[in-house]
Amino acid sequence: MSTPPSEAGNPAGELLRAVLAGAPEAVDAWFRAEHPEVYRLCFGFLAHAADAEDVAQESMLHLLERLPSWDAARSYRAWRTTLVLNRCRDRLRRAEARRSAEEGAAVARPEALLSDPAEAVQRSETEAVLALGLRSLPPREREAFVLRDLEGLDTGEVARTLEITESSVRSLVTLARRRLREALGAHLSREGGAHG
Amino acid sequence: MGDELELPEPSELRDLYRRLQPPPLADDLAGADPETARVVHWMQGAWRGLTPPRALVPVPERSPSVRLVPRARIAAAAAAVLLTAAALWRALSGSHLGSAPDHLAQVPAREPARGVEVIDVRPDQVELRSGPVRLLLLDPPPESPDEPPRG
Numbered sequence: 001m002s003t004p005p006s007e008a009g010n011p012a013g014e015l016l017r018a019v020l021a022g023a024p025e026a027v028d029a030w031f032r033a034e035h036p037e038v039y040r041l042c043f044g045f046l047a048h049a050a051d052a053e054d055v056a057q058e059s060m061l062h063l064l065e066r067l068p069s070w071d072a073a074r075s076y077r078a079w080r081t082t083l084v085l086n087r088c089r090d091r092l093r094r095a096e097a098r099r100s101a102e103e104g105a106a107v108a109r110p111e112a113l114l115s116d117p118a119e120a121v122q123r124s125e126t127e128a129v130l131a132l133g134l135r136s137l138p139p140r141e142r143e144a145f146v147l148r149d150l151e152g153l154d155t156g157e158v159a160r161t162l163e164i165t166e167s168s169v170r171s172l173v174t175l176a177r178r179r180l181r182e183a184l185g186a187h188l189s190r191e192g193g194a195h196g
Numbered sequence: 197m198g199d200e201l202e203l204p205e206p207s208e209l210r211d212l213y214r215r216l217q218p219p220p221l222a223d224d225l226a227g228a229d230p231e232t233a234r235v236v237h238w239m240q241g242a243w244r245g246l247t248p249p250r251a252l253v254p255v256p257e258r259s260p261s262v263r264l265v266p267r268a269r270i271a272a273a274a275a276a277v278l279l280t281a282a283a284l285w286r287a288l289s290g291s292h293l294g295s296a297p298d299h300l301a302q303v304p305a306r307e308p309a310r311g312v313e314v315i316d317v318r319p320d321q322v323e324l325r326s327g328p329v330r331l332l333l334l335d336p337p338p339e340s341p342d343e344p345p346r347g
Contacts, residue, residue, distance in 0.1 A: 127242070188235060
């Protein structure tokens with residue numbers, strides 16, 4: 001591997017080199033810096049907090065294991081996103097049958113979800129509504145929306161990550177936004193949009 | 197039906213068709229309607245506010261101390277195998293000798309240490325000497341029936 005670039009949003013090249021050298025304190029620092037990002041990606045792709053926690057932990061270990069094979073000519077962020085995306089897709093495939101049985105009732109309206117006392121805490125409620133919105137999207141739309149609107153990648157980066165055309169990305173993002181408006185618009189209007 | 201619309205030539209139609217441009221997709225959120233933009237902005241805020249769970253930071257696997265552990269295990273396993281093999285070999289050798297008592301009988305008994313002489317043997321004592329050192333082995337006297345039992 002050549003010298004890692006120090007691009008915006010990436011861990012510093014020096015830190016990556018130290019991680020690759022196996023310095024324990026560097027691994028610790030890298031892990032703590034990367035884990036929140038990876039968790040958010042997993043949450044976005046899986047729309048399920050507990051699964052996101054599991055897959056984020058697995059993905060971190062996988063990233064650490066695969067880091068020596070990362071080609072520094074490629075964006076670290078794109079490499080990481082692709083790897084995490086693949087882990088999430090694997091999890092979704094494995095869990096699809098089980099999930100459809102267990103969470104048949106989870107395709108609930110937001111008001112039903114929020115009437116649960118356990119969801120009364122503001123943060124939990126926000127996460128629950130976020131998950132509900134993401135869950136209302138088909139997987140491809142969710143991936144495109146997470147990468148484009150939540151992660152803030154540009155259309156070209158999303159297209160390369162998902163291996164689709166840029167026009168497909170635009171279509172998926174547009175459909176996802178429309179679907180989210182239908183799923184959450186009424187609820188957020190009633191709540192006065194105070195969460196955002 | 198004399199007022200039918202006169203259609204252009206197919207080649208002209210094809211040209212028109214090829215020049216058609218789809219309306220641009222709203223890739224930028226600024227192009228979305230206000231309600232959609234509000235929902236997406238809310239999602240973005242909630243996304244940034246996500247609190248990740250505590251991460252389990254691994255101990256690097258490639259540190260030298262970690263690498264020593266398998267080596268130590270291998271060394272211990274090798275030593276155990278060697279010891280077992282040696283014990284087995286001795287046992288087999290022993291059983292072979294056991295089947296030949298004549299051979300065993302020919303093994304000379306260990307000689308007593310040289311220089312130790314028995315000086316005196318009595319019913320209650322034996323006196324030995326090795327060079328300048330004398331050793332007196334005494335039998336304890338029989339316990340008196342009146343002696344109190346020891347603690």
